[in-house]
Amino acid sequence: MITGLGVTAPGGIGTAAFWDLISSGRTATRRISLFDPTGFRSRIAAEIDFDPAACGLSPQEIRRMDRAAQLGVVSAREALADSGLTLEDVPPERRGVSIGSAVGCTSGLEQEYVVVSDGGREWLVDPAYAVPHLYGYMVPSTLAVEVAWAAQAEGPVALVSTGCTAGLDAVGHGYRLVQEGVADVVIAGATDAPISPITVACFDAIKATSPNNDDPEHASRPFDRDRDGFVLGEGSAVMVLEEREAALRRGAEIYAEIVGFANRSNAYHMTGLKPDGREMAEAIRAALREARLNPEDVDYINAHGSGTRQNDRHETAAFKDALGEHAYKTPVSSIKSMVGHSLGAIGSIEVAASVLAIKHDVIPPTANLHTPDPECDLDYVPLTAREQPVDVVLSVGSGFGGFQTAMLLAQG
């Protein structure tokens, strides 16, 4: 059961602001302001106007934590407060943590690299200029450490780093820990803050990101015929997972239930996707089996929908393969059109969107979808949200390394 939610995403801080944005069809993509992007191929991103002090972080926390850690901790605190969970309900040793991230503390690592290398001039970087928390930036597990401290968790703690499916995989891992009784509560989610020069440059190099620098608000165009790559984003979402009976006993409000989770790999290429979507379809089928659901039960698909040429075609094929005729009747949308692609974080942000779709019976739209692509011929809920009953959501992710993940969420 998901009993608490925290989201820190482009367009506004907090779950309410996030839902307001994605249900309105507005976009939070813009010219990069976190650094000067002049000279880069893609100079746009979905950024958060993030003031860590205003979000309740102390001066020491701000100094100690990289931006990804800050985003994760702010979401974790919101989720915990939202859940109403107390130490009397669940003591530290029965609290677990499962946090996903694709690139860990890259932003902090890059900032400090620039200093110790004196602007990239020294291979033998100067230790005299290293900040005391640099090791914490090198190891991505720091993100889980910070959330565990924030959540007073002393049970199993993990940092899941399966690239762009890490957010879904981390929530799925947390779901397993609760299911197996390893922990009574798991604080699960993901965070990434990749809008830094090295990450922007590495996607430039393979032309994965959109070069539509003249029109950033409309640059993320999943499923549109004229899509030309993803728009990088940042953010985090964290949720409180607990077993049904325990949640009911303490009178918790239940957002939704995770009922199925599966991941598969394409073993094909680190970045390339075959158009048939075969392994993603297999993940979807495995998740449906675990959930004991039929394809016809799926009310809404929260797509990966990154807006690259190959992804949207791959994914469309996977939905048809796994759901058959029902794929044509199922609304599909991509919130990356509005909040960009925050790599490992986005999977958990999309779980949050799925949960909120169930709560509000509203399907968030795919923004910027004006020109249908003949190869993407499903119902992608273009431009405006749709009010309709939503009981079961399929949320999927796909990422570098060939990872394909599917999760099913149901009304709790």
Next chain:
Amino acid sequence: MSKRNTTTRSGRAPDERVVVTGIGVTAPNGVGTEAYWAATLDGKSGLARITHFDPERYPTRVAGVVQEFDAAEYVPSRLIVQTDHWTHLGLAATAMALDDAGVDPAELPEYEMAVVTASSSGGNEFGQREIEKLWSKGPQYVGVYQSIAWFYAATTGQVSIRYGMRGPCGVICAEQAGGLDVAAQARRLLRREARLVVTGGTDASRSPYALVAQITSGMLSTRDDPVRAYLPFDVDACGHVPGEGGAMLIAEGESAARDRGAVPYGVIAGYGASFDPRPEPGRPPRANLARAIRLALDDARVRPDQVDVVFADAVGVPERDLAEAAAIGEVFGPRAVPVTAPKTMTGRLYGGGAALDLATALLAIRDGVIPPTVGVTSPAPGCDLDLVLGAARETPVRTALVLARGYGGFNSALVVTAP
């Protein structure tokens, strides 16, 4: 909610015994399982002054670097250029482990094979080269492989692709503890849906920037004599030496392994994990390692007096060594079980470290011998342990406990037993 039948939801074999049938090692004191094992039993250390760059300006100048490793022996050349040294070591160890297990992945169902590895510092050497190009020359000089070489999932992804393993792959990072966490995840997958899992990890925190980052942890040794640089539990303990490499393991359900005639090294019998609370100034740190040990023993249905050896985390920082010794003492009693730290011969390998300890524990079970802890001569007051010092100790080993702690508070414990 009406659509679903919400009766039982269980894996296909929740109590299936999970065995390790293949081991591949790339370690500073030996490449290849038997070379590593022979060196380890002989007390032969792989620690030496760093030579892949000039370490003179750094306070730490000794490391465990994998010697005489030619990636081209194990990895196709087109893959070598796309990947960091860390992944080369992982691909090599995987090739050895699959060969050792005598398994041909092409003959197994594609969706029932998975890869789950630990990582801690990713492709830092590849990454430092690319970030240097960016900052010294400009963004257009960053190469096309940066996006897939440095991120923490690179090794899992490349192993999956190389062997056509399309099952539920994963990556877990918990610094030094990750190698045990992925073994537990492998067991979970084998009990639920997988038939073969490649697990373990390698790491290579070897770039100058990675060394500088490690130095800021305050836990690295600054002693120049490789023999005296890493002395866990010793009165002269002064931090640890960083190392690179690790081990990959092939895990299978016992019945499937036996059916194909495999000879298991041992059983992944129990696992427990806990996390330490944030240290608060002015208060003694509270450690939860003992709880992880008890969870692992309970999970394995093993009593403390049945454990034949403990492979210690042995971080080499006096107060943390004392905490570990106290946890071992709390569960087993004073000097009640042999304790060893063969990582004194390799340095701490982070994402690869606990996987290598796990491989070493399985070899100890196979050959009935406990490898030594080298360098340590005078255990510190309070480290009331039966340390296996100086030379290997021949004794039947049926049950081994492996401990690992990850930076920030991770505690993992894994019990392996004779097949």
